[in-house]
Amino acid sequence: MSNAAETNLLLETLRETAHAALEDATALHPRLYRSQDIHQLELRNIFSRDWLCPGRAADIPEPGDYLTHSIVDQPIFVQRGNDDEIRAFANVCRHRMMKLLEGTGSCKRIVCPYHAWTYGLDGNLIGAPHMDRSKAFNKSKISLTPIRVDVWHGWIYVSLDPDAKPVSELLSDFPDFLDFYRMEDYVPVVTQDHVWQTNWKLLAENFIEGYHLPIAHRATVGAGYAADDIEFPENSFENFTLELFRKPPDAVVGNAHPDNTRLTGDWRNTSMLGVIFPCHLIVLAPDHLWYLSLRPKGVGEIHVRFGAALAPEVHATQSDPEAEREKMIALFDSVNAEDRFVVEGIFAGSGAPLTKPGPLSWLEHMLHDFAIYLDSRIGNGER
Numbered sequence: 001m002s003n004a005a006e007t008n009l010l011l012e013t014l015r016e017t018a019h020a021a022l023e024d025a026t027a028l029h030p031r032l033y034r035s036q037d038i039h040q041l042e043l044r045n046i047f048s049r050d051w052l053c054p055g056r057a058a059d060i061p062e063p064g065d066y067l068t069h070s071i072v073d074q075p076i077f078v079q080r081g082n083d084d085e086i087r088a089f090a091n092v093c094r095h096r097m098m099k100l101l102e103g104t105g106s107c108k109r110i111v112c113p114y115h116a117w118t119y120g121l122d123g124n125l126i127g128a129p130h131m132d133r134s135k136a137f138n139k140s141k142i143s144l145t146p147i148r149v150d151v152w153h154g155w156i157y158v159s160l161d162p163d164a165k166p167v168s169e170l171l172s173d174f175p176d177f178l179d180f181y182r183m184e185d186y187v188p189v190v191t192q193d194h195v196w197q198t199n200w201k202l203l204a205e206n207f208i209e210g211y212h213l214p215i216a217h218r219a220t221v222g223a224g225y226a227a228d229d230i231e232f233p234e235n236s237f238e239n240f241t242l243e244l245f246r247k248p249p250d251a252v253v254g255n256a257h258p259d260n261t262r263l264t265g266d267w268r269n270t271s272m273l274g275v276i277f278p279c280h281l282i283v284l285a286p287d288h289l290w291y292l293s294l295r296p297k298g299v300g301e302i303h304v305r306f307g308a309a310l311a312p313e314v315h316a317t318q319s320d321p322e323a324e325r326e327k328m329i330a331l332f333d334s335v336n337a338e339d340r341f342v343v344e345g346i347f348a349g350s351g352a353p354l355t356k357p358g359p360l361s362w363l364e365h366m367l368h369d370f371a372i373y374l375d376s377r378i379g380n381g382e383r
């Protein structure tokens, strides 16, 4: 079968899965996780267009603080300016294309490590040594290439699409309980970058189903996950999906701190598990949050950015913050290792010739929403 014929066939299977009722829905066709053509279509129609999350505004609290990320092949950095505005720029020097910044940090000006062209926090070139004899050089006409950036409930989003609607508009139908959690105030504890050997969709799907929690995470966060106490919103949404679940009072994490006056009643032990499409995956609990943000590195390899934060009253009342931080990192190292084990395992399974997609459980409701989203982005091939 030619590549084009195979891609069309795969997109047909995606459409069928997405349009089936949840009761009749199956997992996606295994080749959707393996095909180079589908991967290219996703890079074009999803990752070059939709909003992606490089981190939280709280990760760069002071003017000059920055973090780096990438959108498909475009390295970018996000930095807080002297006016407190968060800006994003192409992380490439306007002289001869050197990458400017690495990792995270803080600087009052951006100095290229190659020939020291220097940019202000607004992106404008403010200095370039030995350029006075170059007629082609006009300092006032050179600045870093801006990238679209938006902030929603404390999350930073970036996009290469000049026409992308603002995030707040795309997520305007997000339930208003976020106002009570105030996740924008959660205090960052850890951010890590990893590379896993899987397809990005497998990790996105893994994150948004609680079905595996009591099994794959029985040693960590799976304890106390009660399938009977899970709530899915009645409507489905175009740009995100979520579920709510409750933790028993003795659970290690997931209950509101006594000083938390924002959440009342059942909300005090309710967590949200969700995704802002395509791949910003969030668990928001009354006492903490954690998230993953995914970037495909190839069809079977992904960059995973992982971050965790604590509700402000939890952070403020810790008797030994460093020990607590170590404990939290150790817990999430274990959780991430448990997920890595399964998503690398299913990626291997997706390449096996006898693999066939099986039916979904009602607990995999959000996988069905994910299929609908995917179909909306790549179902018609070109957009």
Ligand code: FES
Pocket (backbone or CB within 6 Å): 093, 094, 095, 096, 097, 098, 112, 113, 114, 115, 116, 117
């Ligand atoms: S490439 Fe940046 S100063 Fe030359």
Ligand SMILES: [Fe+2]
Pocket (backbone or CB within 6 Å): 206, 207, 212, 213, 216, 217, 338, 339
């Ligand atoms: Fe998991």
